Amino acid sequence: MNYLEKYKEYPLTYGLMLISIVVFILGALSPSLDQYFYENGVLHGYSVIVKGDFLRLISSTFLHSDAVHIVMNMLSLYIVGTMVEKLFSKTAYLSLYFISAFFGSFAAIYMDLGVQAVGASGAIFGLFGALAGFAFVHRNTMRNQFIAFMKNFGLILVLNLAIGFAFPSISISAHVGGLIAGMLGGFIIAKNAKYLGLYAIGSFLLLFVLYKYFLILYNAV
Template identity: 30%
Template sequence: MQPQPPAPTCYRHPDRPTGLACTRCGRSACPECLTPAAVGQHCVECVQQGRNDVRPVRNAAGTAVSRIPNPYVTYSLIAINVIVYAATALQAHSVMDNQRSRLFYDWVLVPAFVGDGGWVRVLGSGFLHYGPIHLLANMFALYVLGPYCEVALGRGRFVAVYLASLLGGSAAVTALSDPLTASAGASGAIFGIFGAVAVIMLRTRQNLTQIAVLLVINLIITFSVPGISIWAHMGGLLAGTVATTGILYVPRWLGIRETRTALNIGWAAVAVVALLAVLATVLAVPSL
């Protein structure tokens, strides 16, 4: 009588005899190491290989749809603005009259003070607000627009466009406003997000009516209400629109199809916008 050949064992657990095998690679495997598939069952390595072979679906901005994040960056920006406001209110001992704080004095954007070396004002002023109504209005706009833009562009590029817009607004104020005019607020960056959302909707062929109406209303308010920094809004709007156009359209105009190269070109476009804003500020300083 011929001896029976030894039963095959699991390739991952040699001490476990098994009559099962992966239908993809043919290796013997125990039930613990097999996953049901559309046809048969696959071992651990084949399941992982299948996941690696699946190309992620990407949106128009190149963001992997399967990795689209919750809008944590938007919420973080809102939190930073609120924390800065709380700090100024504590220093001023007043929720309504927070401009009397030392932090507000050190960060508010006054072009003449930038000329004296106060460069922190170029960025810091974008996180200051004149009273709670100013703060609430800007944070509500950021809450409405930010998540859409963050999901479309991805976290990193959303932050980059936001900061480029903020720098663009500060550059316009420094170069074109009265040197002794004081301005503060996140509205320059938020107008940049307005422009970014419009470009995203245009690129994805969505109806632009809503964003156009909102933008027109905000522009009417900008030009009709005294005390609003027109140049901050216009500079931010221009910077955000151009930066997002660089992300969504420049790779297409150049005929770039490879995702990584297109993403790098988009990053370069945002960097150029930010650098031009900084350069405009630097060039404006000697005349202040």
């Protein structure tokens, strides 16, 4: 199978990877452009909550701090994303990805109102959570695969916590926020694909409530 055929099979996963890689290369080649990306695209609690710069919730997922960061995230996105793209519709995939990213960002903001963060980890963990939700729904029809998956699931969670404690710059809260959002979404959509709209609407209503709550917190400090 050539690269074009692979792209046609997993257009969303490769598309998301391509955007991140292009942005990283452009930033590496141009310090001024890299500075622009950082100033205008990084997740920043104050800018998102007080200034209403919600675009940062999306742009920050395509920014990465260094080569190791982007390589690890793109490898994870490739492994998990292609699996999700096989099991869910294109609309469900994108919904899971960005809703997980939003909840991951809000979780990071909740832990630190002044947070400044980049990366697609929250979204990627959301996709991983979606696989867990899907596996749980179909646990009776895919028992052996479910058991194997849950073992790997637990191992990855433990490793993530260990890495997070070893490197304080990594936001565990963003990972957990994205994971929970994706797991819930994967469970709901696997139950009935028609519930995708309900999941999306419910998610954005909850995000709106969290946003209002954060406004109160900012006014209190």
